[in-house]
Amino acid sequence: MATVAAPTMTAEEFFDWVHLPENAGRCFELIDGEVVEMPPPSDLHGTICGLIAHILWNFAFDRNKGRVTTNDSGLVVKRDPDTTRGVDVMFFDEVAVYDEISRKYTKELPVLAIEVISPSDTLTKLNKRISQYLDHGVPLVWVIDPEAKSVAVHRPTHRLDYLNESDELTGCDVLPDFRCRVADLFLLPGQSKAKP
Amino acid sequence: MATIASELMTAEEFAAWADRPENAGRHCELVRGRIVDMPPPQKPHGTLCSWIAYLLWVLAIERGRGRVESNDSGLVVEEDPDTVRGVDVMFFDEVVPFEEIPQEYNREEPVLAVEVWSPSDRPNAMMHRVSQYLAKGVGIVWTVDPIDRTVSVHRAGKAPLLLAIDDELTGFEFLPELKIRVSELFTLPGTKRKATEQSAG
Numbered sequence: 001m002a003t004v005a006a007p008t009m010t011a012e013e014f015f016d017w018v019h020l021p022e023n024a025g026r027c028f029e030l031i032d033g034e035v036v037e038m039p040p041p042s043d044l045h046g047t048i049c050g051l052i053a054h055i056l057w058n059f060a061f062d063r064n065k066g067r068v069t070t071n072d073s074g075l076v077v078k079r080d081p082d083t084t085r086g087v088d089v090m091f092f093d094e095v096a097v098y099d100e101i102s103r104k105y106t107k108e109l110p111v112l113a114i115e116v117i118s119p120s121d122t123l124t125k126l127n128k129r130i131s132q133y134l135d136h137g138v139p140l141v142w143v144i145d146p147e148a149k150s151v152a153v154h155r156p157t158h159r160l161d162y163l164n165e166s167d168e169l170t171g172c173d174v175l176p177d178f179r180c181r182v183a184d185l186f187l188l189p190g191q192s193k194a195k196p
Numbered sequence: 197m198a199t200i201a202s203e204l205m206t207a208e209e210f211a212a213w214a215d216r217p218e219n220a221g222r223h224c225e226l227v228r229g230r231i232v233d234m235p236p237p238q239k240p241h242g243t244l245c246s247w248i249a250y251l252l253w254v255l256a257i258e259r260g261r262g263r264v265e266s267n268d269s270g271l272v273v274e275e276d277p278d279t280v281r282g283v284d285v286m287f288f289d290e291v292v293p294f295e296e297i298p299q300e301y302n303r304e305e306p307v308l309a310v311e312v313w314s315p316s317d318r319p320n321a322m323m324h325r326v327s328q329y330l331a332k333g334v335g336i337v338w339t340v341d342p343i344d345r346t347v348s349v350h351r352a353g354k355a356p357l358l359l360a361i362d363d364e365l366t367g368f369e370f371l372p373e374l375k376i377r378v379s380e381l382f383t384l385p386g387t388k389r390k391a392t393e394q395s396a397g
Binding site: 117121122123124125126127128130131134135143144145147148150151152154156157158159160161162 | 313315317318319320321322323324326327328330331339341343344346348350352353354355356357358
C-alpha cells in the first residue's frame with residue numbers, strides 16, 4: 001500500500017476526492033487524514049466476500065431485519081484526524097428503507113464487521129483494523145482466513161475466539177439468531193454440504 | 197505446516213516422541229493430539245526472542261521474582277485432545293529453585309506469553325495461538341511484529357491494543373512493575389536510542 005501524496009483530509013473531503021473522475025476504479029482508505037491506496041482484491045477474496053454477504057442477506061430476509069454492505073463500503077472509525085476504512089462486509093441490524101440509505105459514508109454503526117485476509121495483510125495491518133472497529137463500537141468482528149478456512153472472532157469485552165472449519169459460527173449475543181458452520185463460508189454452489 | 201502422525205497423542209506421549217534421537221533438532225507442536233512441524237525460525241526472530249527474554253529477566257531480577265522461558269518451551273494449552281504449543285517467550289510470576297523447574301511441559305500458565313510474528317505466519321494462525329493462550333488463563337499475550345515494529349497486546353475480555361514504536365508496554369494488574377517501551381524491543385545494545393527513551397530508562 002503506497003501513501004498517495006495529498007494534504008490531510010477529513011472523511012467528507014476524502015469522499016469527494018475519491019469520487020473525482022480521475023480516481024474512478026481505484027481503491028483508497030483514509031488513515032489518520034492521509035489517503036492510502038489499496039491493492040485490488042483477488043478473485044478468491046471477492047468470492048468469499050460475496051458468499052458471506054449472501055449468507056447474511058439470507059439471514060436478514062429470514063428475520064425481516066438487517067442490511068448488508070460489501071465492496072469496501074466506507075466506515076468512518078475515527079475523527080480528527082479522520083480515518084475511513086473500507087470494510088469487506090458489514091451487517092447493520094436495522095429495518096432499512098432503500099431510499100433512506102446514505103449516499104455518502106454511513107452514519108450508522110454496524111453490529112458486525114468482517115475482514116477477509118488478503119496476501120498483503122500483515123499482522124499489524126490487520127490488528128490495527130480490528131482495534132479501530134472495536135474502538136469505534138462495533139461489537140463483533142470476524143476475521144476470515146480463506147486459505148486456512150478459519151475465523152477469528154473478536155469482541156470488545158470477550159476473549160478472542162478462533163474457529164476452524166468443523167466449528168459453528170454464531171452471532172454471539174450480538175445476532176443471537178445467526179448460526180452457520182464455518183465450512184459453509186467456503187462452500188460454493190454444486191458442492192455437497194458439510195456433514196452435520 | 198504438515199501433519200506428521202495420524203493417531204492422536206497426549207502431551208506426555210508427545211514429549212517422549214520429541215525426545216527420540218531421530219527427532220532431535222526438529223521443531224514440532226502438538227495441536228489437538230496431532231504432531232505439526234514448524235518451520236525453523238528466521239534470523240531476526242531468534243534475536244528478538246532472546247532480547248525480549250533478556251529484558252524480562254532484568255525485570256525478574258529487579259523485583260526478585262519471576263522466571264523466563266524461551267526457545268519454544270512447551271505449554272499445554274488444551275487437553276483431550278492435547279495441544280502443546282511452543283511459546284517464543286513466557287514469564288512465570290513465581291519464585292522457584294532451579295532444581296524444582298518441572299522436566300515436563302508446563303501445565304501452569306505464565307502471566308505473560310510473547311509471540312514474535314514472521315511474515316510466513318498466517319495472521320489467523322497467530323490469532324489461534326493467542327486465543328489458546330488466553331483460554332488457558334495467560335494474563336497478557338504480546339504479538340510482536342518485527343517488520344512494522346508494533347506490539348499487539350491481548351487480554352481476556354479486553355479489546356486488543358496496538359502499540360507503536362513510541363508507546364509503552366505495561367504489565368497491567370499482572371506485572372505492575374513491567375514498563376518497557378516498544379522501541380526498546382527493537383533497540384539492540386550499542387545502537388542509538390532516542391534521548392527521551394534514555395532518560396525514561
